[in-house]
Amino acid sequence: MEKVSLENKKKAKNHFYYINNVIEAVSSLDFFSMKDTIKQAIDVGVPVIEIIKKGILKGLAESGEMGLILAAEALEGEILCIDEETRRSLAKARNYSGKVVIGTIEGDIHNLGKNILIALMKSYGMDIIDLGIDVKPVKFEEAARMPDVKVIGISYLLSSGEPFIKRAVSLLKNGELANKVKVILGGAAVSPEIAEETKADAYAKDALEGVDIIDKWLRN
Numbered sequence: 469m470e471k472v473s474l475e476n477k478k479k480a481k482n483h484f485y486y487i488n489n490v491i492e493a494v495s496s497l498d499f500f501s502m503k504d505t506i507k508q509a510i511d512v513g514v515p516v517i518e519i520i521k522k523g524i525l526k527g528l529a530e531s532g533e534m535g536l537i538l539a540a541e542a543l544e545g546e547i548l549c550i551d552e553e554t555r556r557s558l559a560k561a562r563n564y565s566g567k568v569v570i571g572t573i574e575g576d577i578h579n580l581g582k583n584i585l586i587a588l589m590k591s592y593g594m595d596i597i598d599l600g601i602d603v604k605p606v607k608f609e610e611a612a613r614m615p616d617v618k619v620i621g622i623s624y625l626l627s628s629g630e631p632f633i634k635r636a637v638s639l640l641k642n643g644e645l646a647n648k649v650k651v652i653l654g655g656a657a658v659s660p661e662i663a664e665e666t667k668a669d670a671y672a673k674d675a676l677e678g679v680d681i682i683d684k685w686l687r688n
């Protein structure tokens with residue numbers, strides 16, 4: 469018993485070291501060390517979810533706008549790479565059914581927030597279809613018709629995207645798809661008013677809140 473707890477303490481200390489390196493790299497705007505430290509943390513076995521929650525998001529909070537732009541590039545290759553076998557076993561352990569579709573709304577090319585959410589969802593074991601950026605409302609509707617799709621997540625950072633968000637949610641929630649899919653909105657331009665006005669099922673102020681809501685939906 470004593471030995472196990474000592475090992476756990478060592479492991480936690482080790483993880484703390486690698487997570488701190490990630491925070492340091494992200495907050496100091498060092499693109500190459502961002503990539504390296506994220507990869508190192510993954511290689512030594514720090515769970516991706518910890519790297520995102522305790523490392524990347526903390527580092528981002530300390531960095532300015534330039535940091536966010538660099539981090540967007542650095543993250544893409546590193547944290548979105550959970551292999552399919554691992555994902556499936558995580559999904560089974562959590563009793564998930566159904567897929568999540570995600571995309572950034574028409575006219576909007578911001579993808580860092582969306583990619584962070586995807587990385588988090590993958591680390592929970594969720595099965596994801598990423599429609600990418602600048603996604604037309606009708607594409608969300610088409611995706612919602614696919615078998616197994618249960619959740620549609622829409623990212624929205626530019627306030628000029630409001631008409632497209634309204635159109636997308638209307639296509640998803642005003643017809644026969646309303647009972648098939650749940651819709652969640654996120655991103656800096658989303659407000660409680662928009663979520664209520666559009667009749668989306670939920671909105672989330674950040675990826676952590678979003679992933680918890682989706683987690684509950686996929687278990688039902």
Ligand code: B12
Binds near residue numbers: 536677
């Ligand atoms: C980085 C950035 C860019 C990068 C994007 C790089 C990339 N690959 O994403 C570049 C330089 C390309 C860019 C371009 C532009 N940008 Co810009 N950009 C930003 C910036 C600095 C950070 C956005 C970001 O990545 N934040 C970090 C992430 C982690 O946060 P987030 O996106 O909010 O996501 C979190 C949550 O919201 C949530 N989340 C996000 N999506 C979703 C979805 C769901 C379903 C859920 C549940 C949760 C969720 O999870 C994330 C983690 O918690 C913001 C300013 C800011 N400080 O926010 C401006 C900002 C968004 N941009 C802005 C503008 C105006 C532009 C441009 C039009 C500029 C121009 N004149 O060309 C263009 C847009 C081009 C286009 N057609 O989209 C404005 C928007 C203003 C507005 N209200 O409309 C902002 C607010 C800057 C400002 N203060 O004016 N931008």
